[in-house]
Amino acid sequence: MRKTLKISALSAALLAGVASASMAEDKVVNVYNWSDYIDESILEDFTKETGIKVVYDVFDSNEILETKMLAGGSGYDVVVPTADFLQRQIQAGAFEKLDKSKLPNISNMWDKILERTAQFGDVNDYGIDYMWGTTGIGYNVDKVAEILGPDVKPDWNVVFDPEMIAKFKDCGVHFLDAPTEIVPAALNYLGLDPNSTDKADLEKAAELLKSIRPSIRKFHSSEYINALANGDICLAVGWSGDVLQARDRAAEADAGVKVDYSIPAGGALMWFDMMAIPKDAPHKEEAYAFLNYIMKPEVIAKASNYVFYANGNKASQEFIDKEVLDDPAIYPPPATMEKLYVHLPLDPKTQRILTREWTSIVTGQ
């Protein structure tokens, strides 16, 4: 008797579930974001406030997102490419121009970030900045203190001066396997324009990279997170968010490894992850509602407090935890801010030359 009761209760619950799912069918937004990039309670709050169900899916590289966008028909309503990728995908015709009248919260955005994203052509017409960060140097605090002295935050000379980096060779150095991240840094270190496509400039950068190549253990764009956290390497030129993740993992493991991130004083590349709506999005109205909700100061502050990234929303800063807002690795002080630069996408031909040069630097072929 009890058993039958249970079963009927269960089937009733199932029926209710089916009913509510079909009722909410027309109120759905399909979001495709980077992995570990949001406080999931934000999604629940959004559903509570608007009645729109969020179907949340994640990716872990811009390349995967780009392939889906360019192939078309992805079925996503909100996606989060990095600004240089977004600019190219806009040129390919993959995105919807935003109707700003549907996004009243856009007035909360931070002018300092908008100025910089405006350099990527018309991306501000198509996307809103979700989070931003830098490409700098992640390091093992104790090992760096041993070699460079205590409390030294590594600057670019530590990785680009052949004699300096040689001191870290045995300890382990990783670089991102991404020419569009490393070559601008090398150009900047040489005092050249990080966006230069001049052949002579690129050759100088390649020469510099070849001179330090023997001291670099590996070029890879994700392995350094674990390698830093486990204490297998001492230095990594990598993305701020990944290094901060390594910092957290090392702290959690509590095995005596301390990782920190340095935005080099000489200036660093700044990247922006932008929320945008694909042209073929099936639920555009819901996508606008989601974008507008994300731009609420308390909401985006909650996301920043959770993921430890800076966001592009000025009004949110009063809601951000002190440990995030005052961390110079996340919100750099104004003087450092001034020295940050952006890297614009290259035309296919220059990109090909750069990639080929990179292969020859990395493999010696």
Next chain:
Amino acid sequence: MTKLSNALFNRLVIAIPYIWLIIFFMVPFFIVLRISFSQTAIAMPPYLPVFSLSDGWQGFWDNIGQLSFDNYIWLTEDALYINAYISSLTIAFISTCLTLLIGYPIAYGMARAPTSIRPTLLMLVILPFWTSFLIRVYAWIAILKPEGFLNQFLQAIGIIDDPLIILNTNIAVYIGIVYSYLPFMVLPLYSTLEKMDESLIEAAGDLGCPPLKAFWTITFPLSLPGVIAGFLLVFIPTVGEFVIPDLLGGSSTLMIGKTLWTEFNANRDWPVSAAVAIILLLVLVIPIAIFQNAQAKAAQQ
């Protein structure tokens, strides 16, 4: 009536593998082939021309006219691609030979083991598949790294003083490939060795043939079908292997999988990467087809 339906059923059963191959092999192959004749473009999809039903016949012929062999010519102009193919084939050949060297004694031992424990041994060979391939490759990072288990062990028993640098070298790639593909070598070898008639060896022994000679003149030639099957099962996927060299190898390990990745994701050139993939397929399929043909002829004779 039943005869007729039986015949129909038989044909249907035969048709299933063909339909499968057409949908999941031929159609994707022709899509890739057709992209390899296109030109890259900043568009959706990122190449030109795009065939569409609405173009009609005239549009179709115009589009055909735009297809070209340019991407294949491009591949011959830079030694990088040829070097990547050669390097992939070399790495695949060496690691397949190593797998055979290790796999053969294992399969032989299994086939000669008491019948009662053979299922257990077979199970042990298959068991690693129960854990994700990716996790097992990651585990090798923990074993091979300078402060890893292997170096700790060797230092503890006093064989070495300084840690061996194995991770991020080609040696690590060979270890990873041999480890991951060993079951694909052992299983076909085991199945041929197990079926072998042991009385042949006994007869050779009775006639005064030493065991080693008996192995090379009887056992090994009879196991050749298994050797060939195992060799192909390991060699073919290894040539295009991407994950193992990416995780265990160094940055200077040049393989065609990585070259293809770079063309696709860094240069965003779908047509050139499609051409790289087509050439890889030809490099693998043509020798195998010739080999199969020769075998079929030998069997007929």
